Each structure stands twice: as C-alpha cells, then as structure tokens.
Amino acid sequence: MPFAHITGWGMYVPEPILTNDDISKLVDTNDQWIRERTGIRERHIARENEFPSTMGVEAAIKALQVANLAPTDLDLIICTSSSPEYIFPATACIIQDQIGATKAGAFDLQAACTGFIFATNMGAQAIRSGSVKNVLIVGTEVLSRFVNWKDRNTCILFGDGAGAFVLQASEEPGGVMSAVMHSDGSGADSLIIPAGGSHHPATEATLREGRHFMQMDGKEVFRFATRVMGRAVTEALEQVKMTTDDVQWIIPHQANYRIIETAAKHLKMPLDKFVINVERYGNTSTASIPIATVEALQASRIKPKDKIVFVGFGGGLTWGAMVVEWTGPLPVKKHVHPAQYRLFARLRSFVRRAIRFIEGFFSRKEL
C-alpha cells in the first residue's frame, strides 16, 4: 500500500492589510481589546479582482513548484473553502482549468475551518487506496466578503488567504500517518451563513437583514474549540501509538491565540511547540493550517522526519487532527516549471470556450 507524502506547499495572501486600528474606525472596538481577546493584530483583505480561485491558483503553483510536479501530472484536486467562488461550480474546477491540470478530477469539500484536514485526509486515503498518485489540496478564502463589517463580534476575526499542499504516492514509509475526523451537526447554528442557500434563498429581506453574512455564537464556539482540540490531537496520536512527547510541532487552525493557549495547557505541551501566526493573518479558515506550515518551513523550523500534528475545528460543527511524518519533496530527475503551464492553460481554456460557443451556435441552427 503506497504512503501519502506531503511533497509540495505554497501560500498566497493578498497585499492589502487591515489593522485593528482600521477596524476601530468601522465598529466600536479597539486594538487592545482585539489583541487581548484574540491575539490578532492585522489581517490581509483581498482586492476586488481577487477570488478564492485566483488566490488558490497562486498557492497551488507554488506548491507544484516545490514538489517539482507538472499540473498535468495531477490526478485529483480537492479544494476546501468556507467562502467558495459559487455554490456551484466547484472552486476546484476553476483552479483545475487555470493551472492546466488536464487529467485531474476536481471537487470541493465543505467542512468549514476543518476543511483542510478533512481534504488532506481524503487525498491521502485516495493515494493509500492506490487509485491516484498525485493530489493537490487547496484551502482558499475570501471570508472578508461574508463578514458583516458592522458586527464587531465577527469582523475582527477573519482574514483572506490561500494555502496548498501537494500529496504524492511513494513506497517509502512516512507522510500522513493517521487522521481523525469528527462532526456534530447539533451545533450547526453556532457558526452559520443563514441565507443564500436553498433553505433561505437570497431575497430582498435576507439582504436587508444581513442574513447572507456570517453569524457566530463566539462564546459557544470558544468553549467547543477548547474542548475538542486537545482530545483530537491525543486521538490521532493514539492511532499510531504515539504521545505528545514524540511530536516536534503542533500546527493548529489559527482562530484565536487564547484557544491555542488552552489547547496547549490541556495537552501539557509548551506553547513553543505550536506554530502560531494568527497575529498577522487573523482566521483564514481553511487556509490557516497550510499558511502556518509554509511559514514554519520558510523559517526552517520543520525538518525532515519531524512528527507534526495538524489540528482544526470549525463550523458544522467539525473538528479533526492528523499526524504526519514530514518528508519534503521526493527526489526527481528532471525539473518542471509549473508556472509556465498557466499560459497554455489560459489559451486552452479560451479555445475550449470558443469551441463550445461554435458548437452551440451550429446545434441551435440544426434544431
């Protein structure tokens, strides 16, 4: 049975930065309150012409570059987002088209902020089953468009960004070692965008009442998160007969510094074993774990053979954890340049759209 290794990683955050002081001009809050209650100092906000797909593409190309894998080598793309481009089509399909991953099946997976752990596990399981070899996982968010900028309970928390992993099959032991995935739909109301779906389709009234924006019971989510994070880590470690002593790094979902601090206490682990960057990005939902991983790698904190636990929680409610033995890129003979495929991808996409238009034109004439 092949092992699923993380061989590529990439991140992208939009340039514009929104500081706590900027937010204090929009709602009744202040920098000190936000820093003390959340640990967040600033977050990045997408420009008007940036979308989950465009940011996901940037992160994906970087991840493919690290893995030295051509987009055409991908068998599967799983995108996970709490702020997808559309209800359908899947953001994964738009990314597939834009990077030129001509052979890949692509779909979206929705598990709110736990999405990246669920998606990475699904990709790894597809590799373990032998049905695919190369998988791209993308977590990408423009949550700033689903946040009510008049609601101080939520607008201080979230930021935009994208992160990606490449998973590859190898006979060499290592990579994804175990994972646990949990859900509790009885807490669905705690974190919800109530309108815009088929339960409450968008109407003038839903817009007027701001029900197309995220709503959150912050205290409830806080209690839930602190309860499940430590438990999920322990469970994932037990599956591979390991304890926290065997672990070099915990990379948690970056929602709130205090939640991470409480998880560290539950696990009786020093906080310096946790990768934390929530202060500069806020909560980027599905993108927060890959962004934290990329930054830890760039700072040379993660070394090959390190045991890492990813742990996350979010709307649904969902939570999960994953134990990984870090590998890094697999050895390769020839070098590929994934970014160069983009131009061809755009050209091919344009030609396909043109052909579809011409086919439609003639078939209308035939009818």
Ligand code: ACO
């Ligand atoms: N600025 C100033 N005061 C504020 C603000 C603000 N931005 N927000 C709330 N307050 C006030 C409240 O009105 C309240 O005032 P009161 O005592 O007069 O009623 C007081 O501050 C305390 O409010 P709490 O809600 O008790 O504040 P708390 O310490 O719980 O912090 C927070 C709120 C930061 C939202 C916290 O509950 C939290 O982080 N929860 C988890 C949220 C989370 O992680 N969500 C993402 C999940 S992942 C996903 O799937 C998207």
